Amino acid sequence: MKRVFYLLLISLPAFGQVMTDRAAARFLDQATWGPAPASIAALEKVGIASWLESQFTATMSDLPDQPLLAANGNRNTNLAPVQAAFFQNTVNGPDQLRQRVAFILSQIWVVSQVTVRSAYAFPPYWRIFRDNAFTNYRDIIRAVTLSPAMGTYLNMANNNKGNPAKGTAPNENYAREMMQLFTLGLTELNPDGTPVLDSNKNPIPTYNQAVVTNMAKVLTGWTYPTAPGATAKTNNPEYYFGQMFAVETEHDTTAKAIFNNLTIPAGQTAEQDLDTLINDLMAQPSMAPFVSRQLIQHMVTSNPSPAYIQRVSQVFTSTGGDMKSVITAILTDSEARAGDAANAPVNPNFGHLREPILLLSNLGRGLSAVVGATNSIDNYANELGENLFNEPSVFSYFSPQNRIAGGLLGPEFQIYSTQTASDRANLVNTALYASVGSTTTLPPAVVAAANDVSILLDAISYVFLHSSMSPALTQAATSAVNAQSTPLAKVQAALYIVLTSSEYQVVQ
Numbered sequence: 001m002k003r004v005f006y007l008l009l010i011s012l013p014a015f016g017q018v019m020t021d022r023a024a025a026r027f028l029d030q031a032t033w034g035p036a037p038a039s040i041a042a043l044e045k046v047g048i049a050s051w052l053e054s055q056f057t058a059t060m061s062d063l064p065d066q067p068l069l070a071a072n073g074n075r076n077t078n079l080a081p082v083q084a085a086f087f088q089n090t091v092n093g094p095d096q097l098r099q100r101v102a103f104i105l106s107q108i109w110v111v112s113q114v115t116v117r118s119a120y121a122f123p124p125y126w127r128i129f130r131d132n133a134f135t136n137y138r139d140i141i142r143a144v145t146l147s148p149a150m151g152t153y154l155n156m157a158n159n160n161k162g163n164p165a166k167g168t169a170p171n172e173n174y175a176r177e178m179m180q181l182f183t184l185g186l187t188e189l190n191p192d193g194t195p196v197l198d199s200n201k202n203p204i205p206t207y208n209q210a211v212v213t214n215m216a217k218v219l220t221g222w223t224y225p226t227a228p229g230a231t232a233k234t235n236n237p238e239y240y241f242g243q244m245f246a247v248e249t250e251h252d253t254t255a256k257a258i259f260n261n262l263t264i265p266a267g268q269t270a271e272q273d274l275d276t277l278i279n280d281l282m283a284q285p286s287m288a289p290f291v292s293r294q295l296i297q298h299m300v301t302s303n304p305s306p307a308y309i310q311r312v313s314q315v316f317t318s319t320g321g322d323m324k325s326v327i328t329a330i331l332t333d334s335e336a337r338a339g340d341a342a343n344a345p346v347n348p349n350f351g352h353l354r355e356p357i358l359l360l361s362n363l364g365r366g367l368s369a370v371v372g373a374t375n376s377i378d379n380y381a382n383e384l385g386e387n388l389f390n391e392p393s394v395f396s397y398f399s400p401q402n403r404i405a406g407g408l409l410g411p412e413f414q415i416y417s418t419q420t421a422s423d424r425a426n427l428v429n430t431a432l433y434a435s436v437g438s439t440t441t442l443p444p445a446v447v448a449a450a451n452d453v454s455i456l457l458d459a460i461s462y463v464f465l466h467s468s469m470s471p472a473l474t475q476a477a478t479s480a481v482n483a484q485s486t487p488l489a490k491v492q493a494a495l496y497i498v499l500t501s502s503e504y505q506v507v508q
Contacts, residue, residue: 019044023340025466029507030299031055031331032096034362035463039096052328055097056134061089062127066120079119083378083388086126090361091371101327102129103357104298108291109144109182111153112391121240122389125149137291137321141183141278146243148224150174154394157244158235161220161252170252175215177394179207179259183281185290191313192306193289206286207259214256214264218277221251221270246270260284288316292326294400299327300336302352302409308335339466339508346470351508353412355397356384359424363431363499366463380430383423385415428499432492450487453478453494460498466508473501 019027024043028035043051063085070076093099106129113122128143144150151157154174162169180186187203188196195203207215225242226232234247248269255266256273262280264273281287292312296304315329316322330336338344354362360377363369371377378388386397398414450456457477461469469477480493498504 019047020340020342021462021467022342023337025462026340026508027331027337028096029362029466030336032100032365033090033358034365035466036365036368037463039365040462048332052097052331055095056324058095058098060095060130061093061099062130063089063123065123068118068120075117076119077113077117079113079122079389080376080378081374082119082122084373084375086388087361087364087375087377088371088373090357091364091369097327098130098133100299101133101295101323102126104295105129105133105140107298107391107396108294109140109150110391110394110396111147111149111389112393113389114392116149116152116240118238118240121149121152124241132323134324134327136323137287137316137326138278138282140323141178141281142274143243144182145174145178145219145274145278146222148238148240148242148244151222151224151244152238156219156222157224157238159216159220159222160235160250161217169213170216170220172212172216175219176212178219179212179215181394183290184259184284184286187286189286189289190310191285191289191317192310193293193304193313194306196286206284210257211259214258215277217252217254217256218258218264218273221247221249223247223250282321285317287321288313292316292330295326296330297352297400297409297411299330300333300352301350302411303349305335308333346508349408351506353410353416353506354504355412355415356381356386356420357388359384359505360427363428367431367495380427384420384427385417424505425500428496432495432499450481450490453481453490456481456491456494460494464498464504468508469498470503473498473503476501 021040021044024040025035027048028039028043032039046054063082066078066082067076070078089099106126109129111121111125113119116122125147128140128147132140132143145156148157154177155171156174159171159174160168184206186206188206190196198204222244223234224236224239224244226236226245227239230236230239234250246269251270251273253267253269256264258264258277258280260280264276264280268276289309293304293309296308296312311333312326312329316326319325339347339350360381364371364377381388382390391397398411400409400411402409402411402414404410404413457469457474458467460477461467465473477494477497480497481490484490484493
């Protein structure tokens with residue numbers, strides 16, 4: 001199927017609708033894979049509240065299950081069909097908010113093909129975040145903990161209780177990362193995300209090595225699901241459909257002291273220990289600001305104010321981690337919506353760089369692409385430093401703590417370099433003048449508005465810049481358009497100038 005890139009010019013929405021063009025486009029840049037002409041107009045008609053409700057119940061996109069074995073009988077490691085389906089969904093799928101949240105969660109709870117080689121492991125793992133994007137953070141913790149893909153990635157599967165006679169001890173990988181990256185962070189946090197300090201004004205650690213050791217004991221006794229036709233064993237071989245199950249003979253039943261001076265009682269089953277642990281995690285004050293800040297960073301701005309973090313954190317705490325409520329709070333917060341007004345000044349400390357996967361999906365939606373089931377879009381994401389489902393480590397593609405010159409947080413800039421900056425410009429050039437993927441072309445269509453520079457730039461700004469193109473960029477794009485002689489060349493030149501600009505590359 002052809003994936004055709006073209007600019008869809010539509011007349012501006014009529015006066016008196018619920019939202020302005022700028023407000024609608026900004027919101028969609030935060031809540032979806034990117035604004036499209038039709039989606040901007042639709043949001044303006046219904047408003048944010050109704051749009052959110054429709055997204056909470058929208059038909060869910062899916063990724064196709066993959067065969068366990070390749071044609072030659074060896075392990076199937078070909079992720080290309082899954083990656084292609086992912087990008088088809090980002091551009092065309094109706095469940096835009098669910099997809100964005102699911103991808104963000106997968107960047108926090110990382111499982112990568114660097115370690116988990118089987119391609120068929122990834123659709124079931126992705127569905128954990130798709131299915132729980134709007135449930136409760138408690139459900140996410142449990143589902144990921146019992147995921148066989150995570151069981152392989154961080155060594156929790158077949159993690160047997162220690163045997164002093166043999167000098168063995170439980171693997172600590174998942175226990176450590178569960179706290180450090182997925183739930184609590186390294187230091188205790190106030191509700192506004194600032195560190196809790198001791199009497200000497202030093203941050204207080206959320207855990208120490210003794211806690212990691214005991215947490216590993218809590219998580220012993222789980223093995224892979226039993227493959228169809230196989231016989232269940234104490235330590236099953238890898239199998240990635242379904243959840244891991246408990247083998248009580250391999251679970252450590254001693255009392256275990258964990259974070260915040262809490263203790264897992266002795267004599268409990270593996271299921272009971274896990275339930276107690278999740279309850280204890282959800283009760284920790286640090287979890288709400290730790291998780292809330294990362295969600296805000298991915299969706300809205302790399303540098304949310306402490307007040308913004310606290311408002312979202314309070315919603316997380318008061319609802320017990322309800323994801324619908326937290327997402328709604330993030331997207332409707334006064335700080336997120338402060339730039340919606342037509343005369344709102346540009347805040348240089350607000351927003352975030354479009355990471356490669358978001359950039360590619362945004363371009364596709366803004367250019368009204370039709371993406372087929374077979375595409376090679378991930379090749380371009382890989383060139384830009386973000387190969388889908390191939391995070392280089394458990395720390396994902398980039399750290400939420402990465403800072404840029406001047407001290408501001410800039411997570412996505414960790415994979416931004418002079419080379420990838422050039423690659424981004426080359427990507428835009430390829431999308432407009434050649435093809436993105438083997439079947440993507442820009443047809444030689446004549447856009448009537450191309451002969452009126454003002455209308456053309458308004459239409460481009462409407463979709464890609466929240467109807468807020470700066471005078472300097474307007475002048476640069478106008479000069480580029482006027483240097484061309486054909487309508488198609490004018491459209492291409494204008495789009496190239498806009499889509500390679502910092503005004504587009506950094507979401508405001």
